[in-house]
Amino acid sequence: MLEVxxxxxxxxxxxxxxxxALSAITGIPVRVRNIRAGRDRPGLRYxxxxxxxxxxxxxxxxxxxxxxxxxxxxxSPEKIEKRSISVDIGTAGSIxxxxxAWLPVVLDCGGEIxxxxxxxxxxxxxxxxxxxxxxxVIRSHGGNFSTTIVQRGYYPRGGGIVRVVVExxxxxxxxxGGPAEGCGIVSCSSGLPDHVATRQASSAVSLLAGEGxxxxxxxxxxxxxxxxxxxxxxxxxxxxACALGRRGVPAELVGSSAARGLVDELYLQxxxxxxxxxxxxxxxxxxxxxxxxxxxxxxxxTMVWLLEQFGFFVDVREGHxxxxxxxxxx
Numbered sequence: 001m002l003e004v005x006x007x008x009x010x011x012x013x014x015x016x017x018x019x020x021a022l023s024a025i026t027g028i029p030v031r032v033r034n035i036r037a038g039r040d041r042p043g044l045r046y047x048x049x050x051x052x053x054x055x056x057x058x059x060x061x062x063x064x065x066x067x068x069x070x071x072x073x074x075x076s077p078e079k080i081e082k083r084s085i086s087v088d089i090g091t092a093g094s095i096x097x098x099x100x101a102w103l104p105v106v107l108d109c110g111g112e113i114x115x116x117x118x119x120x121x122x123x124x125x126x127x128x129x130x131x132x133x134x135x136x137v138i139r140s141h142g143g144n145f146s147t148t149i150v151q152r153g154y155y156p157r158g159g160g161i162v163r164v165v166v167e168x169x170x171x172x173x174x175x176x177g178g179p180a181e182g183c184g185i186v187s188c189s190s191g192l193p194d195h196v197a198t199r200q201a202s203s204a205v206s207l208l209a210g211e212g213x214x215x216x217x218x219x220x221x222x223x224x225x226x227x228x229x230x231x232x233x234x235x236x237x238x239x240x241a242c243a244l245g246r247r248g249v250p251a252e253l254v255g256s257s258a259a260r261g262l263v264d265e266l267y268l269q270x271x272x273x274x275x276x277x278x279x280x281x282x283x284x285x286x287x288x289x290x291x292x293x294x295x296x297x298x299x300x301x302t303m304v305w306l307l308e309q310f311g312f313f314v315d316v317r318e319g320h321x322x323x324x325x326x327x328x329x330x
Contacts, residue, residue, distance in 0.1 A: 001029040001074070004309055007037040010302040016044065017051045017101040018282060018303060020075045022310045024059040024105045025286065029076040036071075043069040047093025047117065051101040054113060057085045058106055082109045082168070089117030092158030092227075094124035099164060104282050107143055110168040119152045119160035120188070120231040125275060126242045127152075127162055128186040128233035133240035134279055136182065137272070141287070142171040152190055152221065154229025155244075174280060174289030176238065176271035183213070183236040187255070188221040189245070191228035196251045197221075200232045203255030208234070211263050232258045239265045239273035239294075268294035270321035278303050281324065285312035290325035300324075 002023075006015045016032055023030040036042045044052075045068060052066045052073065060078040087098060095115045102113055119127040125134070131147045139145070145166040153160025187201035201218045208216055213236065230245030232255050241261030243254045265273040270293040272280065277293030278300035284291070285307045293300070296318055304314050304324075317323040 004032045006032045007034040013048045020055045021101045024077045031074045033072045043071045046091045050089040051098045054087045054102040084112040086114045092118035092155040096130040112165045121155040144169045154227045157227025159226030171287045185218045187232045189230040190225045199251035200255035203252040204259040207259040234262045270294040292321040292323045296322040
């Protein structure tokens with residue numbers, strides 16, 4: 001059984017989510033210890049347990065230690081099978097982060113998940129970033145899946161519901177070429193006046209226009225859900241940024257914050273933004289290819305280290321941008 005120290009480098013939930021995904025993909029049993037040892041609340045949290053359960057459900061894994069607060073987890077997978085599953089995080093924990101663990105495991109064989117929890121929560125990509133940035137890149141490389149946001153769930157109430165359906169896919173090596181395509185803004189709110197989402201979007205459009213990015217289409221989602229909150233996600237090609245509304249923060253500042261995050265990424269060299277840069281590494285390891293991103297983040301360093309534990313060796317050329325390559329894949 002492979003032993004993985006969950007306190008290495010970033011030392012967070014990323015190691016747990018990615019370790020069980022890689023275990024399922026390779027068939028290598030894994031024990032993760034010292035889980036989130038350096039965090040204020042160490043050990044597994046609800047969203048980590050939900051991610052483990054989602055992966056275990058599609059590969060009949062034997063799991064021990066998947067309990068909130070647990071610091072050691074063992075995961076012994078069997079064959080991956082196409083299945084329809086449901087997972088309830090039980091809190092406003094991030095649905096996109098659960099999907100980060102589940103999606104690479106089921107791409108080859110297909111499957112379906114209905115996940116309940118948070119669609120827009122702090123320290124996580126929004127569900128719109130997952131759909132329009134991460135998802136679009138995976139689709140452009142052969143991934144065949146659809147995402148339906150049944151209900152949005154904001155922190156701290158949660159209650160969001162997302163359905164993802166994956167058809168068996170034949171992925172191509174990860175590579176990018178030519179100018180970036182596609183851009184957009186999704187501005188959302190729940191339990192708030194309609195003008196909140198409008199003001200968020202208007203502020204983002206204004207800032208982008210000032211940087212020479214005109215004609216960005218805007219989509220609104222003002223459906224009321226279990227909780228109160230707002231969010232905005234902006235993207236241009238393979239780069240994106242998002243921001244969440246907070247009590248006492250003007251909607252205009254929320255919108256401009258997301259737009260500024262995107263513009264800052266666009267000023268830097270690289271195929272993808274720094275967040276997508278680490279998310280794509282598991283696909284690079286599986287399917288081969290090469291790409292660059294704007295920064296070699298701690299999350300990316302952690303993922304490169306973890307991939308090596310499972311026998312995937314990614315060539316990293318540090319610089320501005322940083323370049324990742326894996327010629328053979330799995």
